Amino acid sequence: MTQTMTANQPTPEGKSRRAIEVRGLCKSFGDNDVLRGVDFYVNEGQVVCVIGPSGSGKSTLLRCVNRLEEPTSGTVLVEGVDICDEETDLDQVRSRIGMVFQQFNLFPHMTVMRNLTIAQQRVKKRSRSEAKKIAMANLEKVGLAEKADAYPAHLSGGQQQRVAIARALSMDPDMMLFDEPTSALDPELVGDVLDVMRNLAAEGMTMMVVTHEMGFAREVGDRLVFMDGGVIVEEGDPTEVLTNPQHERTQKFLSKVL
Amino acid sequence: MKRRTKKKLNQWLLYAALLAVVVALGFVADWSAIRQNFLDPEAFKAMWPEIVTVGAKNTVIYTVVSFVGGLILALVLALMKLSPVGPYRWLATTYIEFFRGLPALLVIIGFVLVVPIAFNYRFPAGAAGGAVAALVVVSAAYMAETLRAGIQAVPKGQEEAARSLGMSPARTMFSVTIPQAIRVVIPPLTNEFVLLLKDTSLITAVGAAAGSRELLAVARDGLVETASGTPLLMAAVMYLVITLPLTQLVAWLERRQGKSR
Numbered sequence: 001m002t003q004t005m006t007a008n009q010p011t012p013e014g015k016s017r018r019a020i021e022v023r024g025l026c027k028s029f030g031d032n033d034v035l036r037g038v039d040f041y042v043n044e045g046q047v048v049c050v051i052g053p054s055g056s057g058k059s060t061l062l063r064c065v066n067r068l069e070e071p072t073s074g075t076v077l078v079e080g081v082d083i084c085d086e087e088t089d090l091d092q093v094r095s096r097i098g099m100v101f102q103q104f105n106l107f108p109h110m111t112v113m114r115n116l117t118i119a120q121q122r123v124k125k126r127s128r129s130e131a132k133k134i135a136m137a138n139l140e141k142v143g144l145a146e147k148a149d150a151y152p153a154h155l156s157g158g159q160q161q162r163v164a165i166a167r168a169l170s171m172d173p174d175m176m177l178f179d180e181p182t183s184a185l186d187p188e189l190v191g192d193v194l195d196v197m198r199n200l201a202a203e204g205m206t207m208m209v210v211t212h213e214m215g216f217a218r219e220v221g222d223r224l225v226f227m228d229g230g231v232i233v234e235e236g237d238p239t240e241v242l243t244n245p246q247h248e249r250t251q252k253f254l255s256k257v258l
Numbered sequence: 259m260k261r262r263t264k265k266k267l268n269q270w271l272l273y274a275a276l277l278a279v280v281v282a283l284g285f286v287a288d289w290s291a292i293r294q295n296f297l298d299p300e301a302f303k304a305m306w307p308e309i310v311t312v313g314a315k316n317t318v319i320y321t322v323v324s325f326v327g328g329l330i331l332a333l334v335l336a337l338m339k340l341s342p343v344g345p346y347r348w349l350a351t352t353y354i355e356f357f358r359g360l361p362a363l364l365v366i367i368g369f370v371l372v373v374p375i376a377f378n379y380r381f382p383a384g385a386a387g388g389a390v391a392a393l394v395v396v397s398a399a400y401m402a403e404t405l406r407a408g409i410q411a412v413p414k415g416q417e418e419a420a421r422s423l424g425m426s427p428a429r430t431m432f433s434v435t436i437p438q439a440i441r442v443v444i445p446p447l448t449n450e451f452v453l454l455l456k457d458t459s460l461i462t463a464v465g466a467a468a469g470s471r472e473l474l475a476v477a478r479d480g481l482v483e484t485a486s487g488t489p490l491l492m493a494a495v496m497y498l499v500i501t502l503p504l505t506q507l508v509a510w511l512e513r514r515q516g517k518s519r
Contacts, residue, residue, distance in 0.1 A: 066422055068418050068421070068422060091421075091424045091425070091426055092424065094421065094422055094423070094424045095423065095424025097422070099418075099419070099422035099423075101415055101418070101419065103413075103415050105413075105415040105416060105418065105419035106419075107416065107419070107420075107434055107438075108438065109437050109438055109441075118433060119420075119423035119424060119425055122425060122429055122433070123423060123424040123425055123429075124424075164419075167423070168423075171423060171424065
């Protein structure tokens, strides 16, 4: 619902519908060319899943979007703002992009509540009570309100990842980046995390998800992107790509994972 | 079965040998001379309570001041060493390598005798002040490396998570990285504190005023006055009284932290 509404909103140049736009992105680590000219976009309200074998550059692409990785060349526009521009306030842009890591990366020396409030207070300059209120609402959303005073070490992996999602949501981001959010989890804990992500998508959140969960990609994704060797090999409707892959490399990869 | 008996026999032989050595030493030793030289009640009375009120007190003050000063300077050096700005890194590296490569006693003598003349500057509290400044400078070089290692031991993902929430590099350092580095760094820093405590005895070499003598200086003066080793033994006991609880405290802190992880 929300998704169609966002997409239909009148836009001045028709450009601002692009939440993320990547053009000709290249990234090398020394002699290793990880990304070799990637053109990629995510529209507002869209869920785009990125799949591919390990080393295909999919995580690097995602990490370039909030400049955790410095692009070697090419452009990355977030809501039309060039994040590599010297003039851009990178911290300000980042506070609008929620990021969820494979390894959760909760702050182990802080309680769950503090994990959720510190950036709200320090970056968004919210008052302590306001930050706590928002944090609590987001903890309820991921079903972990009773863990507010626990330390991350006392939570299961699945719970930690849901807290990490709540932490990102507490900044009221315009979009969320997920970097293999379920890859470090025991199989029985994956479902809870995917449920949270499914609900987010239903609310109309703009999402870029690097994942190995083909079921999730098919069910929730608006578009599926298959990467290999630092380029996008194939993209399109998830069901279409998964059931009827056109490219040989896509066929080979899917035959291995499905 | 046979092997076990053999092992047991070997063990008893070792105990017997140790006992024989102790007994032999007991016979050979001149007990009255030992008592006179290390456990002389007259010498003890002459030293008490000066050895505590002056010696131990000053040792603790010098140690704490050099440690706190050294730690602050070390943090600056560690951050410089991790800086993306080349000249900061080179400067920090040069400083650390320079002062780690010199004997502490040389630096102390340099600060007390040469710096006041060369820079026309008088340290507050005289020779003791100069010596403490030297200990700050030297200990900072050691602690900077410890802090740098501690900061680098914090997983990269922590910094990435903080930065992706929009925190600035400085905010990330002080709210996320350093609090976690402290855990890693407490044991080596305590070790440094104990080393520093013992290094304050080097101040004896530059001769502080009577009221600002530290433990070893008081004991050495006592050694000359009473012609007995008793003051030295008293000083030794006092050093241990300070250092042993400290190492125990750290062991306890580590255990407690281990739980909250």
